Amino acid sequence: xxxxxxxxxxxxxxxxxxxxxxxxxxxxxxxxxxxxxxxxxxxxxxxxxxxxxxxxxxxxxxxxxxxxxxxxxxxxxxxxxxxxxxxxxxxxxxxxxxxxxxxxxxxxxxxxxxxxxxxxxxxxxxxxxxxxxxxxxxxxxxxxxxxxxxxxxxxxxxxxxxxxxxxxxxxxxxxxxxxxxxxxxxxxxxxxxxxxxxxxxxxxxxxxxxxxxxxxxxxxxxxxxxxxxxxxxxxxxxxxxxxxxxxxxxxxxxxxxxxxxxxxxxxxxxxxxxxxxxxxxxxxxxxxxxxxxxxxxxxxxxxxxxxxxxxxxxxxxxxxxxxxxxxxxxxxxxxxxxxxxxxxxxxxxxxxxxxxxxxxxxxxxxxxxxxxxxxxxxxxxxxxxxxxxxxxxxxxxxxxxxxxxxxxxxxxxxxxxxxxxxxxxxxxxxxxxxxxxxxxxxxxxxxxx
Amino acid sequence: xxxxxxxxxxxxxxxxxxxxxxxxxxxxxxxxxxxxxxxxxxxxxxxxxxxxxxxxxxxxxxxxxxxxxx
Numbered sequence: 012x013x014x015x016x017x018x019x020x021x022x023x024x025x026x027x028x029x030x031x032x033x034x035x036x037x038x039x040x041x042x043x044x045x046x047x048x049x050x051x052x053x054x055x056x057x058x059x060x061x062x063x064x065x066x067x068x069x070x071x072x073x074x075x076x077x078x079x080x081x082x083x084x085x086x087x088x089x090x091x092x093x094x095x096x097x098x099x100x101x102x103x104x105x106x107x108x109x110x111x112x113x114x115x116x117x118x119x120x121x122x123x124x125x126x127x128x129x130x131x132x133x134x135x136x137x138x139x140x141x142x143x144x145x146x147x148x149x150x151x152x153x154x155x156x157x158x159x160x161x162x163x164x165x166x167x168x169x170x171x172x173x174x175x176x177x178x179x180x181x182x183x184x185x186x187x188x189x190x191x192x193x194x195x196x197x198x199x200x201x202x203x204x205x206x207x208x209x210x211x212x213x214x215x216x217x218x219x220x221x222x223x224x225x226x227x228x229x230x231x232x233x234x235x236x237x238x239x240x241x242x243x244x245x246x247x248x249x250x251x252x253x254x255x256x257x258x259x260x261x262x263x264x265x266x267x268x269x270x271x272x273x274x275x276x277x278x279x280x281x282x283x284x285x286x287x288x289x290x291x292x293x294x295x296x297x298x299x300x301x302x303x304x305x306x307x308x309x310x311x312x313x314x315x316x317x318x319x320x321x322x323x324x325x326x327x328x329x330x331x332x333x334x335x336x337x338x339x340x341x342x343x344x345x346x347x348x349x350x351x352x353x354x355x356x357x358x359x360x361x362x363x364x365x366x367x368x369x370x371x372x373x374x375x376x377x378x379x380x381x382x383x384x385x386x387x388x389x390x391x392x393x394x395x396x397x398x399x400x401x402x403x404x405x406x407x408x409x410x411x412x413x414x415x416x417x418x419x420x421x422x423x424x425x426x427x428x429x430x431x432x433x434x435x436x437x438x439x440x441x442x443x444x445x446x447x448x449x450x451x452x453x454x455x456x457x458x459x460x
Numbered sequence: 461x462x463x464x465x466x467x468x469x470x471x472x473x474x475x476x477x478x479x480x481x482x483x484x485x486x487x488x489x490x491x492x493x494x495x496x497x498x499x500x501x502x503x504x505x506x507x508x509x510x511x512x513x514x515x516x517x518x519x520x521x522x523x524x525x526x527x528x529x530x
Contacts, residue, residue: 039491123492126495128480130480133479134479135498162499162502166502261509264513
């Protein structure tokens with residue numbers, strides 16, 4: 012059965028991973044409080060917003076993401092792969108709780124939503140946990156995740172700088188001199204957020220991928236003012252259009268998923284024409300950078316597994332560490348045959364923007380940093396086992412690519428680094444026999460205490 | 461224009477500020493009132509940015525817009 016946002020909250024609470032805050036909180040303080048909590052946060056009362064509650068930092072750790080996905084921490088990539096392999100088409104239903112309350116016309120007012128101010132240099136309050144739906148007459152429906160910056164009670168900025176299907180849809184609408192209708196669902200299950208984060212081929216419906224992850228169809232309702240469909244169980248929906256003004260309005264800075272404050276960008280404006288929500292809505296604040304990072308992890312890890320298999324290398328485990336923002340670094344253990352340490356590196360470094368890849372043998376627990384350090388200490392000779400590939404595609408947000416020195420529209424390049432921490436060819440495996448304590452299984456410490 | 465929006469414009473005329481600096485300068489104001497006032501300032505179409513991403517009032521557009529609204 013398909014789960015909703017509130018089911019995810021319940022799963023976290025049952026596991027002791029949700030902190031309820033009963034005292035009324037100002038939305039200006041959501042993010043700072045969530046950053047101090049070890050658990051996901053649930054704000055039961057909000058100053059100035061009596062009918063709202065809010066939640067944040069749901070999947071700020073690998074553990075909480077795994078809980079939401081109903082699998083072990085090591086299995087998030089395989090769980091994601093299972094979902095995208097078995098898509099389930101969405102189902103249109105006649106009504107849903109996301110439309111229990113409707114604000115249209117003069118009633119549209121974004122200030123009536125408890126919008127959080129997250130970081131000290133943000134250009135304004137942000138709606139960060141979005142599932143944005145758009146449609147193109149030729150390519151069909153697309154779902155992605157794009158941040159929204161509050162501008163006025165009816166307008167937000169939207170970050171549409173990076174290449175995406177919706178950017179292409181907007182460009183096509185702009186070329187035709189018309190706005191692009193969009194709908195924004197906030198407060199959906201992490202599976203929907205994962206599907207929205209996944210760069211699916213343009214002919215693949217992200218709602219079907221979310222259905223594959225759930226193992227059940229996502230129920231959709233038609234929007235009230237635009238020709239689009241949104242998850243019926245969302246907490247909040249914004250309907251409207253991207254104005255045909257191109258990339259002309261200031262947006263940002265924003266605390267980015269790279270853990271760095273970004274720059275001001277030039278982006279389109281989203282004009283909100285209708286707001287619908289549940290009768291007792293919960294605003295979902297995606298806590299930057301952690302939730303954004305962890306929602307990327309299953310996607311990038313699944314891509315790494317796929318790249319390894321295409322290279323005919325047998326993966327055992329894979330991890331996108333949060334230190335690499337679950338985006339720039341991949342660590343994998345493999346069942347190695349001669350030469351496959353290097354093949355595995357080449358495969359992993361071909362994935363998206365991965366710029367650091369580390370490969371170990373299958374006896375190394377890659378989730379244990381000490382084990383990984385040990386492998387990198389004793390299985391590496393830097394003149395044989397380190398690959399550097401210069402001039403690969405980089406990403407503007409990485410300060411080390413010096414994007415500011417490029418001209419307008421210039422694309423950065425980066426060097427990629429691969430470290431083969433597998434046992435070198437020609438070194439017998441016995442050389443790595445771990446020490447073992449004499450009589451370890453014969454005596455128990457408790458018997459001597 | 462509301463008195464709070466006028467104060468925000470005056471703040472920005474005095475020197476460039478990040479959004480959060482404006483929020484801190486008016487911390488006693490209810491969040492929703494602040495957002496409404498910010499919406500008014502945005503509506504003047506006289507906001508610019510400096511190299512550090514801080515908001516500035518672009519003169520003389522800011523002068524004219526404020527006079528029109530007051």
